[in-house]
Amino acid sequence: MPDALLSVHDLACARGERLLFKGMNFGLGKGELLLVQGGNGQGKTSLLRLLTGLARPEEGEVRWRGESIRRVGEAYHGEMCYLGHANGVKDDLNPVENLRFADGMHGRAFDQTRAVATLERLGLSRCLDLPCRVLSFGQRRRVALAALLLAGATLWILDEPLTGLDVHAVVLMEGLIRNHLTAGGMVVATTHQALNLDGVAVQRLLVGNVAIPALM
Amino acid sequence: MEWASWSDFWHMAGYGLYVWGSFGVTAAGVLIEVILLKRAGADTRRRLKRMQQWATSLEGEGQ
Amino acid sequence: MKSRHKKLLVILLALAGIGIAAALILNAFQSNLVFFFSPTQVAKGEAPTDRAFRIGGLVEQGSLKREANGLTSHFVVTDTAKSMPVVYTGILPDLFKEGKGVVAEGKLGKDGLFTATQVLAKHDENYMPPEAAHALEQAQKAQQTLVK
Amino acid sequence: MNLYTYASPANFYVLAGKLIPWFSWGAGLLAVWGLxxxxxxxxxxxxxxxAYRIIFIHVPAAWMSMFIYLVMAFWGAIGLAFNTRLSFMMARALAPTGALFTFIALWTGALWGKPMWGAWWVWDARLTSELILLFLYVGIIALWAAIDDVRRGDRAGSLLTLIGAINVPIIYFSVKWWNTLHQGSSINLMKAPSMAAIMLQGMLVMAIAAWFYTIAVALVRVRRIILERERQTDWAKAILENE
Amino acid sequence: MHRFLLAVLRRDLTLAARRRGDWLIAQFFFVMVASLFPLGVGPEPEMLARIGPGVLWVAATLASLLSLTRLFADDHHDGSLEHMVLSPEPTVLLVLGKSIAHWLIYGVPLLLIAPVLGIQFHLSWEAIMVLELSLLLGTPILSLLGSVGAALTLGLRGGGVLLTLLILPLYIPALIFGAGAVDGVMAGTGAEAHLSLLGAFMVLSLMIAPWIAAAALRVSLE
Incomplete structure (x- = not known):
């Protein structure tokens, strides 16, 4: 796997007493999408949390640009953006304020026009100064997506990005992922829904309580 | 020998209550810890064995 | 900021922190932070006025006098430099003896008499059989006579 | 066969099983001799x-209360640094005994203080810091009990142990730093002990008995923890079937 | 680095401003606990002045505990805590920022309320000045050490009670030195020694607590 930026080596993951998977190996290069599939409770979210560095693997390691993410930690986090089940959107702040904080968190100066443009692109032009508390779940998800776009990360790790989104938003999401990949980005995502991603290099990874052969 | 008689020994020059209170509670504490430890050890082993039997019986049914 | 600079900054901050903390702790130990005050400190006016505090020292030899009711006792607490008269009503602890350590809690009157509400015996960390203590005493006495 | 062999839970389980009788009998015999x-x-x-005879319990218990805490902090630090499972198990196995000894030190101290000083309890630095130690033990055990996830519990408990470790030197040096009602230590590396030889001997024998007792109890407890955590492995299954 | 710290501060302060109810509860709690004592022990000025410093310090400790349970819990609930931990800046800075914010939101108001309560307890002006100084040095300790407890108990059942059990022993030195300083100045023995130790304790907490809390936070998120 010479051009794999993200690679996983002999990864094993346990939750509580149960071994979810072991001996997992794969690599992901620029412009590639990894779809993680599997039934409920098979360890999809656990795998994503291992990839972000939030969780610690039972065995093996995750590498970014050939180095363990434990070692490069913060540099890796600068190039990675995670969207989990929870949106990470503060209910008491309005969408713009939420994006302002997301920028500050990445140590960037806040660019208001760009933030507003992104929110408008995601169809939130009418909610710019409403607290996120009054927004619907799908709208809050869009705020989180705006933060994802603004972060400008190479690697997106998305846990069920389509839940709570309507048909338009799903199409929008597909477009965003495609653009990201053609621009040389990488995506790891779990989803139960079908994604229309023609012309994209897709790897599929089945997670379950079975040894998974190397995919490459 | 320090003590003229057993009653002298228990009396501890008037400090019997304090001295025996200290040694008694210590002995009781150690004893309780040992008993609890024994019981917890037996409980754990029994529980683990039962779980194991259960697991093997499930495997047997599956085949 | 480069990571080397960052590391240096963290180390410098840590050293500065330790330095400040050490300086503050040393400063605290130079001033008095005490469970009890010695008669010398009381004489210098370091002890609280008009409220309860503790004094500690040795019971002066030959100073213990009990009143007729048997409960009230008078004695003098000394730290060899200064001494203070104390009055206490109540049962004294078993270890309370002339020449031994004592901590008394109470108030200092205008007349310089310390009225104690509680008297605690402070013993030292020496443990030995009575014969040995007796022998030690004899030896000390002999030495004193020699010095004289 | 090297030292690392015993860092694996399976081997340590067997080793501990062999050691326990020695330490148990040792503790019993030493206690009889000490008493x-x-x-x-x-x-x-x-x-x-x-009344001074309380010292034969009080001082060993107080030593153990501080020493066990330091050992727990040591194992916790090792576990956090090197991610060794056995160190966390050791820390967990020690805590209840540490709490017991802290309680005994406080209890015997009160029973000693009443006849000698004239008070069950005073709020001087030595007594207060020892009481904080008891609270710390209780807090650590409660934290372990509250966290179901073993790995999270191990790490969280060890972090709490580490931050509380600063209390131990405060307990030890409190009689030197502040003028407390509590007497100073009779045993000091810098000077000859201020105790008659036979008294000192009794205290040391009791202290070693407490050591042996702690080791024996901790080994029994760590064996239980190992078995519980390794129950999925073949060797643990084999042991369960044979026992 | 400073941008990140400022962003955390700014966010937590904005959120506190938006949720003034939560913020007021903690301050009222402080006032009420302190006001219970005159009712409980009787209104004699001498007695109140004697117990005042201790009571105010205990009340401050409890009030800070009350707000600490939510230091990380709200952010954990809506997922923003994970985002912050996964930011390219060290988690230590995050914890430090949140501790400082907690101090500004819950500690500083205590400094403003305490003099009024001090008058209720018949403390002298001198004593009130020292009380303020001791709270100024001591309340950051409550926030810093509290962040460790909040991180350790994050997401646990009965986390609030457990937090109290874990953190109160660590608070005891601050309580002793803080109340001792005020007591010292009232007794005429001076407050310097207590304040020095309190300062040293603050510096040490500032150096150690964020690291431990950051480690605890990562453990709790695993």
């Missing part, structure tokens, strides 16, 4: 009469 010295060989004290 014999304490009550039949050690003479009356010149100032405290017979």
């Amino acid at each position: 014999y010295i304490s009550f039949f060989l050690a003479p009356t004290d010149f100032q405290q009469s017979e």
